[in-house]
Amino acid sequence: MPIPTLPLGDTGADVSALCLGTLNFGSRTDRETSIALLDTYAEAGGSFLDTANCYSYWVPGCVGGESEALLGEWTRERGNRERTFIATKVFNEYPGAERGLSARLIEEECEKSLQRLRTDVIDLYYAHTDDREVPLEETLAAFDRLVRAGKVRYLGASNFRAWRLERARCLSANHGWAQYCCIQQRYSYLRPKPGAEFHQWTPPATDDLLDFCRENPAPLIAYSPLMKGAYDRPDREFPADYTGPDADARLAALRAVAEEVGAKPTQVVLAWMLRSTPPVIPLFSASTVEQLRSNLGVVEVKLTAEQMERLNKA
Numbered sequence: 001m002p003i004p005t006l007p008l009g010d011t012g013a014d015v016s017a018l019c020l021g022t023l024n025f026g027s028r029t030d031r032e033t034s035i036a037l038l039d040t041y042a043e044a045g046g047s048f049l050d051t052a053n054c055y056s057y058w059v060p061g062c063v064g065g066e067s068e069a070l071l072g073e074w075t076r077e078r079g080n081r082e083r084t085f086i087a088t089k090v091f092n093e094y095p096g097a098e099r100g101l102s103a104r105l106i107e108e109e110c111e112k113s114l115q116r117l118r119t120d121v122i123d124l125y126y127a128h129t130d131d132r133e134v135p136l137e138e139t140l141a142a143f144d145r146l147v148r149a150g151k152v153r154y155l156g157a158s159n160f161r162a163w164r165l166e167r168a169r170c171l172s173a174n175h176g177w178a179q180y181c182c183i184q185q186r187y188s189y190l191r192p193k194p195g196a197e198f199h200q201w202t203p204p205a206t207d208d209l210l211d212f213c214r215e216n217p218a219p220l221i222a223y224s225p226l227m228k229g230a231y232d233r234p235d236r237e238f239p240a241d242y243t244g245p246d247a248d249a250r251l252a253a254l255r256a257v258a259e260e261v262g263a264k265p266t267q268v269v270l271a272w273m274l275r276s277t278p279p280v281i282p283l284f285s286a287s288t289v290e291q292l293r294s295n296l297g298v299v300e301v302k303l304t305a306e307q308m309e310r311l312n313k314a
Contacts, residue, residue, distance in 0.1 A: 001299045002045030006279055008124075009181040009218050011154050015085050016048035017274055018296065019221060021285040026070030027056040029287060038074050040289050042084075044296050050184075050221075050283050052089035052128055053113050065116050072118035081119060088113050089158060091128035101131035103142035110146055125152040126184060129159040136168055137175075144177035156221070158184040162208040169216070183213060187222035187280065188242075189231075189269045189311070190250055196241035214278050222273060225282045226295070231265040253314035263301045270298040272311050 005014040020041045025034035038049075051071055057064035068088060075081040090109045092099045113122060125146065127139065146152040157165060157180040165183060172179045186198070187205040198204060205220060213220045230236040231254070238247065251265075258268045273280035286292035303311075 003296065003299055006219065006281060008154065009216070011181050013085075013123075013154065015281070016046045017279070017281055018046060018270070018298070019048040019050050019087075019281055019283040020046055020292075021223065021283050022049055022051045022067045022071060023055045023285060024059075024067075024287070025051075025055075026066040027059040027062045031070065033288070034070055035074060036289050037286060037292055038071075039078075040292055041296070042078070042080065044293075044299075046296075047083055048085045048087070048281075050087045050223075052126075053109050053116075054089075054092060054128075065112070068113055068116035072116055076118050085123045086117060086119070087124035087126060087156065088117070088122055089126040089128035091131070099131075101127055101134050101139040101142075103138050106139065106142040107146065110151055114151065121150060122152045124154045124156050124182070126156040126158045127160070127180075130157075130161070130164055136164075136171055140168060140172055140177050141175070144172070144175075147178040154178075154181050156180055156182045156184060159203055160185075160209075161203070162206065162212045165209070165212055165218075180218065182219045182221055183209065184221040184223055184283065185209060186224050187220060187273075188225050188227055189254060189272060190227065190238065190242045190247050192241045193244055193246070198241070217278060219278060220280045221283050222280050223283045225269060225273060226266050226284055229266070231269055250311075250314045253310050257303070257307045257311060260307065261301055261303065263297070264294065266295065267298045267301050268303070268311075270295065271301040271303050272308065274298070275303055275308055 004017045006017045008015050049071060051067040053068065054064045055067035056062055071086060075084055090106055091101060098105055143155050155178050160183060165180065168180055185205040186202050192204050227238055228236060230238045254265050254268055258265045270282050273282050284295055286295060
């Protein structure tokens with residue numbers, strides 16, 4: 001069964017319901033493996049690829065931009081750019097580099113990403129994280145200029161608080177600017193403990209943010225949904241911020257449902273997201289083709305309304 005599609009908010013565009021993250025492609029994941037993963041995803045009917053201008057500067061020998069460059073090479077070699085929906089991000093976290101969402105930086109980095117991706121237009125351009133040192137008006141106006149110039153099709157926000165998204169929505173509406181059409185945020189089946197603190201780059205999706213997504217509509221693109229394989233692998237520990245009685249109850253429900261449907265817990269996590277209201281688009285990656293195929297097997301997993309209710313209420 002091919003990967004289904006979901007609407008990207010009210011843009012009129014449809015995207016693959018399973019998004020492939022390429023953070024390590026061309027860096028920690030070697031070129032041959034990266035290409036094999038991209039080919040496997042495309043063969044399954046997937047077309048929604050996620051990267052960023054800074055991926056992956058922290059890997060020894062890398063400076064950032066490696067992931068974008070590899071995607072550009074792959075789409076050129078396969079001749080499939082028109083069938084591929086590429087999302088990338090801007091903020092900058094390079095050591096010694098200017099950081100943030102100033103108009104000049106957004107426009108300069110967009111040109112660099114276009115060159116590395118070997119394309120004339122970025123399908124989805126995210127603000128990688130919020131920048132409270134630059135006026136929202138400056139950031140949003142710069143993004144709007146890129147859309148009007150035909151260099152970007154749609155805009156997204158990543159790692160934002162719900163109230164900041166609402167402020168951005170109002171500003172864009174008042175000025176007639178292009179809107180953020182989706183939000184990418186940390187989200188999984190397990191919930192963080194109350195009071196858990198996260199770095200600005202990794203805040204989890206809150207109830208307020210999920211409510212914002214329901215009302216606008218703006219789909220949630222969930223990164224780190226599989227907790228680095230901890231749902232399936234007993235040798236992987238869940239982060240301390242996700243442990244405790246609530247997590248124990250959720251894991252018991254998850255494992256029970258997984259046994260009932262004959263699937264892996266990770267596959268049930270992904271299936272639960274796709275059946276949520278509003279639907280959540282999981283963004284995940286893999287280091288091997290076998291691992292990717294296992295994750296893509298979620299398209300065969302069917303959850304009943306009763307199973308969804310048990311998962312939600314656990």
